[in-house]
Amino acid sequence: MEFEEAYNYLIKVDTKQIEFVEIKNDIKKNLNALGNIVNSKSINLKNCYILASLINNSIRKAEDYKYDDAIARLYRSFELIAQIELTKYNIKSSDIDISILKKNNVSDEFIEEIEKTIEDGKIRIGLSKDFLLLNELGNDLGKYYVENESPIKNLTQKRNNSILAHGLESQTKEDFEKFLDMVLTLSRKLDKDMNKFIKETKFAKFDIKLKINAF
Numbered sequence: 001m002e003f004e005e006a007y008n009y010l011i012k013v014d015t016k017q018i019e020f021v022e023i024k025n026d027i028k029k030n031l032n033a034l035g036n037i038v039n040s041k042s043i044n045l046k047n048c049y050i051l052a053s054l055i056n057n058s059i060r061k062a063e064d065y066k067y068d069d070a071i072a073r074l075y076r077s078f079e080l081i082a083q084i085e086l087t088k089y090n091i092k093s094s095d096i097d098i099s100i101l102k103k104n105n106v107s108d109e110f111i112e113e114i115e116k117t118i119e120d121g122k123i124r125i126g127l128s129k130d131f132l133l134l135n136e137l138g139n140d141l142g143k144y145y146v147e148n149e150s151p152i153k154n155l156t157q158k159r160n161n162s163i164l165a166h167g168l169e170s171q172t173k174e175d176f177e178k179f180l181d182m183v184l185t186l187s188r189k190l191d192k193d194m195n196k197f198i199k200e201t202k203f204a205k206f207d208i209k210l211k212i213n214a215f
Contacts, residue, residue: 068170
């Protein structure tokens with residue numbers, strides 16, 4: 001996902017030369033999204049646009065019937081949602097600072113559990129622990145994860161069984177749609193403007209319909 005390269009190409013496009021109004025407007029939205037990803041000083045805004053772009057990327061893969069590929073991107077989106085929310089607490093899941101957790105009254109039991117994952121002097125936690133940590137912080141995303149942990153784990157387990165993950169199973173359209181619904185629900189809880197971000201990061205495209213032998 002070469003956002004800066006795409007931005008540098010798209011900024012050179014003269015939209016005045018584009019005759020199709022719909023695609024002209026979509027390109028302007030794409031350019032605004034890329035501009036925020038490349039130039040925004042707001043880390044949260046930048047990350048939300050990247051998340052939206054990744055979700056759209058998964059949808060495009062599904063439209064090509066590449067459901068394993070699409071779900072792999074949704075899984076990364078799911079993980080990214082928690083990581084974005086944790087940055088609001090100055091927490092990086094790949095290098096947990098215990099002092100920050102203590103300042104936020106995270107339970108001793110949780111801290112003791114994740115301290116067992118120290119590797120090369122760093123505490124790294126994965127997707128599930130990211131959301132459980134958010135729950136420890138009293139965060140709504142973490143609460144949602146805990147309240148829906150069973151169906152969410154069913155979805156992630158199917159992803160883990162995918163031939164593009166750790167298994168040999170192929171994913172279906174239904175699997176994708178269920179995973180997408182969950183990711184969209186969480187992404188909208190992450191930021192109230194997520195629908196806008198998703199709309200602006202959707203690829204500009206149009207269909208040409210030809211009337212043949214219309215005499």
